[in-house]
Amino acid sequence: MAEDGEVGAGREKLVARKQEWAREGRLLTGTTADPARVRLPPGQRLVRDWPVLDLGVQPDVTAQKFRLDVDGAVARPLSLDLDAFMALPQAESVADMHCVTQWSRYDNRWQGVAARTLLEQAMPKPEAQHVVFHAHDGYTTNVRLDQFDQPDVFLVHRWNGAPIPRQHGGPVRVMIPRLYLWKSAKWVRRIELVVQDRPGFWETRGYHNNADPWREERYG
Numbered sequence: 411m412a413e414d415g416e417v418g419a420g421r422e423k424l425v426a427r428k429q430e431w432a433r434e435g436r437l438l439t440g441t442t443a444d445p446a447r448v449r450l451p452p453g454q455r456l457v458r459d460w461p462v463l464d465l466g467v468q469p470d471v472t473a474q475k476f477r478l479d480v481d482g483a484v485a486r487p488l489s490l491d492l493d494a495f496m497a498l499p500q501a502e503s504v505a506d507m508h509c510v511t512q513w514s515r516y517d518n519r520w521q522g523v524a525a526r527t528l529l530e531q532a533m534p535k536p537e538a539q540h541v542v543f544h545a546h547d548g549y550t551t552n553v554r555l556d557q558f559d560q561p562d563v564f565l566v567h568r569w570n571g572a573p574i575p576r577q578h579g580g581p582v583r584v585m586i587p588r589l590y591l592w593k594s595a596k597w598v599r600r601i602e603l604v605v606q607d608r609p610g611f612w613e614t615r616g617y618h619n620n621a622d623p624w625r626e627e628r629y630g
């Protein structure tokens with residue numbers, strides 16, 4: 411069993427294959443679409459199930475182990491246990507999700523805490539421009555602060571009326587529905603606000619830094 415922070419046994423091959431896809435530009439259709447007019451981004455196909463993708467370590471984040479830090483370039487760092495997280499204002503949204511491996515799933519009902527609620531509490535400093543998510547399995551991913559600071563971005567703990575299962579990042583994961591799903595960290599542990607951009611696990615292995623599905627920003 412791999413320790414937190416390691417790629418799980420047997421997953422080195424998966425990581426290598428996905429890096430190969432990035433090098434070859436696999437799955438690219440070479441088209442773009444307007445998200446206001448086209449619901450399904452180019453090169454995607456619809457699924458009804460919810461596939462599981464990760465590095466092969468699915469950490470058991472119990473209520474005791476749970477902690478969410480919001481820190482870095484903020485005026486008021488937060489360090490929340492599960493009760494404190496659940497005591498924040500809760501919200502609900504329905505959104506589609508799009509994975510770079512070509513599947514999309516419509517109408518997912520999310521419940522959780524809005525990114526903007528966390529930002530209001532932590533108060534980013536004016537120089538904060540980027541966000542790095544750190545997860546319990548060692549995974550990291552990055553977005554611009556303006557991509558995180560959107561009304562449809564949530565730290566979610568329920569999907570379609572039930573707690574998010576462990577394999578999908580429960581008890582709490584990030585959900586950024588308008589970017590490819592690798593930007594949505596499962597088992598999130600820390601949200602670090604930074605001045606300089608810092609590419610994460612897939613972004614340093616050939617995947618696009620911006621990850622907009624309607625522009626097919628799969629690799630880059």
Ligand SMILES: Nc1nc2c(c(=O)[nH]1)N[C@H]1C(S)=C(S)[C@@H](COP(=O)(O)O)O[C@H]1N2
Binds near residue numbers: 592
């Ligand atoms: N902590 C963590 N988050 C992660 C990953 C991971 O390996 N570890 N994989 C990413 C990738 S590549 C994808 S496609 C989605 C998959 O989420 P799902 O398994 O719930 O479908 O999670 C993203 N978030």
Ligand SMILES: [Mo]
Binds near residue numbers: 463509510591
């Ligand atoms: Mo992925």
